[in-house]
Amino acid sequence: MINSRAEIPKYGHTTSQDINYKIWLRVDKIYKNMLAQQAATVTPVDETTTGWVTDVNGDVHWLETIVDTTGGITYTYYDSPGGAVTTPVMPITPVTEKDYELSKSCYNVITSGTGYTIGDKLIKLNQFDTSTTPMTFLSTLWFNETTNTSIASPLVVDIEECLPQTKLREELGYEILPFTDTSVVTLTAPLNANLAEIQVQGGTIQYMFGVDPTAAGIWVGSGQRIEAESLDEINKLQIIGASGNSGTLIIHYFCVNTPDGNN
Numbered sequence: 001m002i003n004s005r006a007e008i009p010k011y012g013h014t015t016s017q018d019i020n021y022k023i024w025l026r027v028d029k030i031y032k033n034m035l036a037q038q039a040a041t042v043t044p045v046d047e048t049t050t051g052w053v054t055d056v057n058g059d060v061h062w063l064e065t066i067v068d069t070t071g072g073i074t075y076t077y078y079d080s081p082g083g084a085v086t087t088p089v090m091p092i093t094p095v096t097e098k099d100y101e102l103s104k105s106c107y108n109v110i111t112s113g114t115g116y117t118i119g120d121k122l123i124k125l126n127q128f129d130t131s132t133t134p135m136t137f138l139s140t141l142w143f144n145e146t147t148n149t150s151i152a153s154p155l156v157v158d159i160e161e162c163l164p165q166t167k168l169r170e171e172l173g174y175e176i177l178p179f180t181d182t183s184v185v186t187l188t189a190p191l192n193a194n195l196a197e198i199q200v201q202g203g204t205i206q207y208m209f210g211v212d213p214t215a216a217g218i219w220v221g222s223g224q225r226i227e228a229e230s231l232d233e234i235n236k237l238q239i240i241g242a243s244g245n246s247g248t249l250i251i252h253y254f255c256v257n258t259p260d261g262n263n
Contacts, residue, residue: 052095053077055088060095060127060138080125080141083150101128101135101201103252105171106162113158115151116144122151122159126174128250130201134178135248169195172253179205179249181241184212189234193253196228196237202247210236222247 047067054060062078077086103126109116116122123145127138142151161169172190179185187196206217207226219242220226228234239249 053088053092054095055090055092057089058129059086059088061086061088061092063092078150080143080150083141101130101199101250103128103174103250107154107159108162109154109158110160111155111158113154115149116147116154116158120144120146121162122154128176130248133202133246133248134176135201135250137176169254169256172255174250174252177249177251178246179203179239179241180246181243183240184214185239185249187228187234187237187251189231190253192255193234194229194231195254195256196234197225197252197254198227198237198239199223199225199250200247201250203245204242205239205245205247205249206242207237207239209233209238211238213238213240 049065051063052060053063062080062083064076064078066074066076068074077088078084079086105124105126107122107124109118109120109122112118121144123143125141125143127141129136129138140153142153143149144151161171172193177185189196200220200222202222204219204221206213206219208217209228217238217240228237234253241247
């Protein structure tokens with residue numbers, strides 16, 4: 001910590017000591033002026049922190065905490081980042097990465113609507129509570145990344161997924177399935193699905209295509225993903241928990257189109 005006053009020696013009245021004493025007084029004055037100038041050039045700013053919290057009813061809120069330059073603290077809750085103000089039922093608990101999962105999708109606006117115009121980029125966030133077994137769906141949030149604002153759900157005909165022109169992918173839906181080490185899980189593909197992305201949560205699985213995976217299945221751990229890249233693979237995929245493991249599978253189904261037709 002910087003001392004606000006230079007230490008001034010105490011001397012007698014001989015000529016050399018008197019000169020030194022006057023020099024130290026001058027140094028002290030210069031030092032004080034320097035500190036005053038530094039203080040004048042530093043502009044205090046508010047400190048802001050944000051994060052998800054859940055209230056006693058299990059509802060999720062976006063908390064913005066502002067500490068102003070006088071030390072005062074303001075707490076404001078929203079339904080999403082930049083969204084509408086909410087009022088949680090206390091007490092609240094911070095939401096950690098282990099408590100929830102966000103599934104993110106990107107869309108381009110092709111027809112203007114409420115909260116968006118042609119050319120805007122929209123983000124869709126599906127929230128899942130991973131503290132329950134099986135994992136449960138919480139909510140869907142829409143965010144206009146171009147204007148940095150939260151919006152209501154857009155019309156399906158107004159948007160298209162952000163993908164290269166050479167390959168278009170349409171999400172057809174999702175399902176959440178529990179798995180254990182005692183029974184094999186199979187998938188039921190929706191109409192036109194030719195791709196399935198499966199995320200594993202809570203334990204390790206074994207999987208095979210067209211063969212019971214119990215004995216020699218491929219192992220995949222919690223937090224990892226696998227894909228079934230055709231309707232045939234979706235129909236043949238078999239999944240079971242490794243010995244002593246159970247958890248949840250989050251499956252998203254897609255229809256993927258290429259210049260040569262559907263995969």
